[in-house]
Amino acid sequence: MKQLMIADSSDIVRKVGRKILSELDYEVIEAASARDALLQCDRKLPDFMIVDAGLDGALDLIxxxxxxxxxxxxKIFYCVIEADLKTMMAGKRAGANDFLLKPFDRKILTQVFSNRAAA
Incomplete structure (x- = not known):
């Protein structure tokens, strides 16, 4: 089972993401801060990460x-509220592979992650 980390300060976003992605056969771990996410990554790297652009220290985390x-x-997805080129380029320079628009929902997460779990 592939492991995916959601690094977001919002309890609701992490809870919704966990529910949807668990149904897609991911082992979902959560981090409410960049520091917590990095500590968890030092112990064991996930296969995928969703990092919220609004998280304090998000770019440093990546x-x-x-x-x-x-x-x-x-595989790191930088989660942005809008398709702002400046924010997206900062994420790309930090090392993000791809982007997700927030708020995400079941349809978006299923489109992005349903084929990746098996890969």
């Missing part, structure tokens, strides 16, 4: 994950 041995193999 950069730090990339510097961990095998951190380059984590």
């Amino acid at each position: 950069t730090n994950v990339r510097s961990i041995p095998d951190g380059k193999d984590v």
